[in-house]
Amino acid sequence: MADLLESIDSRGVATLTLNRPDRRNALDGPLVDALRKSLVRLDARTDVRVVVIAASGEVFCAGADIEWMKRLAGDTQERNELDSLALAEMLRALDLLSKPTIALVQGAVYGGGVGLLACCDVALASEDARFCLSEVRLGVVPGIIGPFVVRSIGLRQARRFALTAELIFADKALEIGLVHEVCRETNLQSACESVIETMLRAAPGAQAEAKLLMARFYASPIDDTLMKEAANRLALRRASDEGREGLSAFLEGRPPVWLDPRTI
DSSP: OOSEEEEEOTTSEEEEEEOOGGGTTOBOHHHHHHHHHHHHHHHHOTTOOEEEEEESSSOSBOSBOHHHHHHHHTSOHHHHHHHHHHHHHHHHHHHTOSSOEEEEEOSEEETHHHHHHHTSSEEEEETTOEEEOOGGGGTOOOTTTHHHHHHHHOHHHHHHHHHHOOOEEHHHHHHHTSOSEEEOGGGHHHHHHHHHHHHHTSOHHHHHHHHHHHHHHHHSOSSHHHHHHHHHHHHHHHHSHHHHHHHHHHHHTSOOTTSOGGGO
């Protein structure tokens, strides 16, 4: 049985499903590698519009597989670092993916699982979802996922939950910005479909550019340099094929060419 399932529907919506329910979908070397390879492959496909990260069973992801971590602890420093960097590369591939991404979360989300959803553009959670930066209870730290989590919920919240390793229930996760929406588990898929439909209405090139811009804006002071860059990027998009088509379609009262008739 594959640890990672991949499917792509007729709309170009790809779903990557963590498929280790017997191990609570915990991350280990092979699963991390499979995720990275799938993300790189999907990023290169022009027919893929949206990527959903989901999980089989009752748990989204219990973090790093304990047996895997025990083996790493007994390995060389070099090997230990290489495995950590492999996780970092996978999370960066998800974070920098040029397609819109959605995390579909149920049950427990610990450690590396929190990192996965923090790298996604939209995170949807069921009411029973619970989250935890549990690393310090195991004598380790949220080193690789830390940058993504801090950016997601802010330094103040990250410091609290990284130090206490307390459970974050769904309503609190919504309050601090770790997830965007909470609903009954039976409604989770329909909530995801609603987000997908809105994403499919947008121009794919503009979405990729918007993701880059949001990251750039977050990391930079609002100074003359940033404003000049923003003006340049906007001007280039207006003159692009997508920009011209989008404006023309709006003025002519018709769908743009990238809009699938099924999403109208």
